[in-house]
Amino acid sequence: MKSLIGVYDLFNRQTNAYEDASLFEGIDEKNLQDFETHWIPLFHEAKPDEITRETILAANMEDAGWEWRKVESDIRDKKLLYEIFALECAGITQGLMLVNKLYSGKHPEHEGEYLIYVELVATAPWNRDRLVPSPVYSGVGRTLISTAISLSIDEEFKGRIGLHSLLGAETFYTNIGMTDLGKDEKKNGLRYFEMTEESATAFLKG
C-alpha cells in the first residue's frame, strides 16, 4: 500500500526554483506506468549505438534494465524484508528506491550489525547529467537516501545503511560521509559504501 510520508523539495535547475515533492512509502500503478511510459523511452532514446558495458556506464544507463514492475510484484508479500519508496514532483515519478531491511554491515565500526541495504536507487533519466543535455531536478538521490537513513533509525539500526554505487555516483556517496569499502567483484565490480552511525548523525543534523 502506498502512503505519503511527507512533502519535501526538489531543486529545478531550469527555473532555479524549489518545487514541492511528495515522498511515498510503497508504490502504485501510477509509479510503474511512469517508469514504463516516461523513463524507458528516454533510456531508449539515449541508448548508445554500440551496447557494451563501457558505453552503458558512460551514458549513465546501467540501471535501465531494472524491472520495477517485477520488483514490486516480487516483494509485495515480503514487506518484512523489503520496502519501496517513490518521490513524485510535477505529477510524475522522479525517483524510486528499493531497500532490504535485513543486511549485515561490513564496516569495522559496526561489522555484523544490521543495516538498511539500498538495493536500488534511481532518479528519472531527465534528471541525469550524462544522459540528457539539460537535466531538470536535483535532490532526488539525497531525499531518497535520507529516507533510507531515517528508516534505519526507525528499525533501530542507528542510521546505518549500505549500497553498491553505480559508476559515477561514488563522489556523491563520499561527499555525504559514507565509507568506501572498495570494489566488490561479486557485484559487477561496483564499489560498496556504508554509512556509520556517526556519519548518519552528521548527515541528518550537521
Added chain:
Amino acid sequence: MKMHISRDKLRRDIRQDVGLDTDAGIPIQDTGMLKLFVDSKDTRVGEKILQTETVELKHAFGTLIRQLRRERGLNIETLAAKLTIQVEELRAIEHDPNLDPRPRTIHKLAQFFKLPALELMKLSGVAETHDHSFSDQALKFAASSDDLSSLSKKERAILHAFVKFLSSQK
C-alpha cells in the same frame, strides 16, 4: 515511517548535489535474495499447496527452535531475554505456524544457535523455497519430533542431523 531530517536542512543540502549522479544498486537479475522468491509460473502450480507447505515448514521451524532451546536448558523467558525479543513473540514462533516472524528475530535466532540465517528464513516462510529436498528434510524432522519435556537420545540425534543439514545448505 518518520523522516529524521528536517525539510529545511534537506532543502539546503540538495543544492550541493547539482550535477552529481546518485544512482546505486546492482542490476536486478544479480540480486540473489530476489531469486529466492516464487516466480509467477511457480505460483500457478497451486497456491493452496504452497500455503500448506509453508505452514508445515513453519511448524518445523517452531519445533527446531523449541528443541534447540530445550537442549540448552533454557526456558522461553530466558531465551527471549538473551535475544532481546518479546516472550510472546518467541512463544508464537515455537507454537503458531501462522505467524510471520520478523526477519530481525530470525537473524538473532540464527546468530544465537549458530545456524545460517538464510536457511532459517526459508524454514520460517519469510523467504520461499522450492527446493524439495529442503522441504522434505524439514518435514521429516518435524514429524520425528514430539514435545517431551526433555529430549530423548533419539530426538537429540534427529535434531543434530537436521541442524547439520541446515548448516550444509548454501
